[in-house]
Amino acid sequence: MKAEERKQMILDCSKKLFSKHGYYNTQISDIVKSANIARGTIYQYFSNKDDIFISLLEAGYDEWKNTISAEIEGVDLLKLEPKEYLSLRIKNSLSYFAKDPEMSNLILRMGYGLPENLVKTINRLDEEIIAQITDEITYGKETNILRKDLNVELAANFLIGAILRIAYHYFVKNVTKNKKDDINKITDEIVSMMTTGIFAS
Amino acid sequence: MKAEERKQMILDCSKKLFSKHGYYNTQISDIVKSANIARGTIYQYFSNKDDIFISLLEAGYDEWKNTISAEIEGVDLLKLEPKEYLSLRIKNSLSYFAKDPEMSNLILRMGYGLPENLVKTINRLDEEIIAQITDEITYGKETNILRKDLNVELAANFLIGAILRIAYHYFVKNVTKNKKDDINKITDEIVSMMTTGIFAS
Amino acid sequence: MKAEERKQMILDCSKKLFSKHGYYNTQISDIVKSANIARGTIYQYFSNKDDIFISLLEAGYDEWKNTISAEIEGVDLLKLEPKEYLSLRIKNSLSYFAKDPEMSNLILRMGYGLPENLVKTINRLDEEIIAQITDEITYGKETNILRKDLNVELAANFLIGAILRIAYHYFVKNVTKNKKDDINKITDEIVSMMTTGIFAS
Amino acid sequence: MKAEERKQMILDCSKKLFSKHGYYNTQISDIVKSANIARGTIYQYFSNKDDIFISLLEAGYDEWKNTISAEIEGVDLLKLEPKEYLSLRIKNSLSYFAKDPEMSNLILRMGYGLPENLVKTINRLDEEIIAQITDEITYGKETNILRKDLNVELAANFLIGAILRIAYHYFVKNVTKNKKDDINKITDEIVSMMTTGIFAS
DNA sequence: TATGAATGAGCATTCATTCAT
């Protein structure tokens, strides 16, 4: 087996294991067993455990970005209907994630690298939150406040995903000084997007 | 110091440390040092390291849910303008996260529990994705496709948060059989929400 | 409750636990829970864990010795038939052990204080040895070498008990210089006892 | 050093230490120090501390059983005088224990696995019991009840070993319902063996 | 005398990485 092939094989095995058991619960010994190579051999291809994980992530993000761009080549953005354009972009991303659930898990899941029982707890708590939102959206549909054709499950995940990301971006990663103002502005913008969308009329 | 106070103090110290260094890189010895108690004392209040982390998460989610609900009490949902209602709900959540960034970090950040250098890599890759989306939104504004008043940074995070969450929900957590159909349906729904919002006209 | 009564109650609880789980697997916290007293109280009656165990053993051995002697008082040794005398002595000891199995366990069992799975292993190995001896005694009876009325199970335990004790006494506890001579002499004496008994003809 | 040799060396070092200090007071760190290997190396050969101890016991019992059987091969049991046969068997066992006192200690000693001071106490109490029996046997000889040529020390250990083993077997391990009957029967059998031996006349 | 929270030394085990062959 060629060096490049072998390196790729190690990455494939690692992806499976990291995705299934998380970073800390995947041991080098698991990887070498799965790849059917000797313990030391792995260090001929990667400088350490981190290096493997990072290689995977870099490759995953790269492919994601390429997937997004690739199919847009040859399409004149300005000739596309705006909605079609957005649609195309979203479809590309979703296709990428749908194609490779293991890599998607590495890129998307929260709390990877935690012990299994903690992950369970997190999932349970998360589901409680989603349930609450789901109930409200259902109620909104019944009372004719929300569109009858709204997919409740999807809308709930959409909203929670958007809002949590924003909360993390503005209040954890970049802590702003004037939070109160921010909250109002941010809220208004979200509401505005959820009301009239993002397109110019 | 009363037992309840001491337990709370341990939780506070743990929250700081878990939030800053993640689950695996926070050692029991760090916590006891920070709480200025003896190694064994912590096991009088918690049965193990997991228990501390779980206690924190449970409390955090609880407070989040209470924050959401609390201020809605006494408000007649049906008497509120739909947009006002949505606004109130979002504001409550954001307020909660803005108020306690450490807990927010535990609840919101992806990849907690990973070694610090991996988190750095993830953040870098994430930023590259956001940059790409940001560019496109900016371009969309310049070309009058998107609303001139759109906050680019916020819209980018909004979109990426919503889409990643949905990708995780449909393609990692609940793997569907007919992915192709799903992708199309999901995409249409997202586009629809981003175009005409979620409200009944 | 009087101090003396309470001390006795602690000893009773300890005896049960030590007998059931061994020295190392009986924790002070188990004892205080079982005795329904506070953690610190136990140290008002005993200086430490060892002290409790030793107190139990001392009391047990004392009672054993008393049981042996007690019923002999008033009996003129020389007026008793030799066999009756031996019989009385053995019966007294057996009665003592039969009366208090928990204490007997503390005094008699080999390997107490070991983790449970080790004890299991020891028991298994011991049974294998006994099985081997049992087989031989059975064969000896069938071939008319041994008395037809011999209780096989009892004889096997009798022999193994006697021999192991002697081996321990002469070769572990008091290591002798001239082992070869010793082995021969010891063997002869055992055979002699097993042939014509211990009594003067 | 070959793998098999190294494993054996670890076992040898462990045997010494377990025999000297007992199971609980022999630490893994003591073993690795004594074997002059790294802490982790021991776990390449044994899965845990128990495993080492069990390996030792299994090997010890195996060798014991082999020692017993080995030298009997080629000897026609039926052509041997009964006493010679018994003699051979006992000699074999004693030889085994005399040859390897450390292993013998693991197999024979009561209470291994207890803290050193407890073992001391047990030994003291045990000696008191033996002293009492010794005294009586001496008296029996002086009064011509017991054979003049009886080795007092040996006979005392013989009797106590046999009786304690039987007590443990019948009253601790297999608790019988009708103890009183049992005691009488057992006593009679013991007395019978100590009077006319085990052989068919 | 009784309490039980606090203590902290002690220990088995894990696992990424090295390096001689």
Add this chain to the structure above:
DNA sequence: TATGAATGAATGCTCATTCAT
């Protein structure tokens, strides 16, 4: 280049004992 035995720092948890109340 491949191997896999050896390494040893690191860590969560236990539990007998103390002591202020």
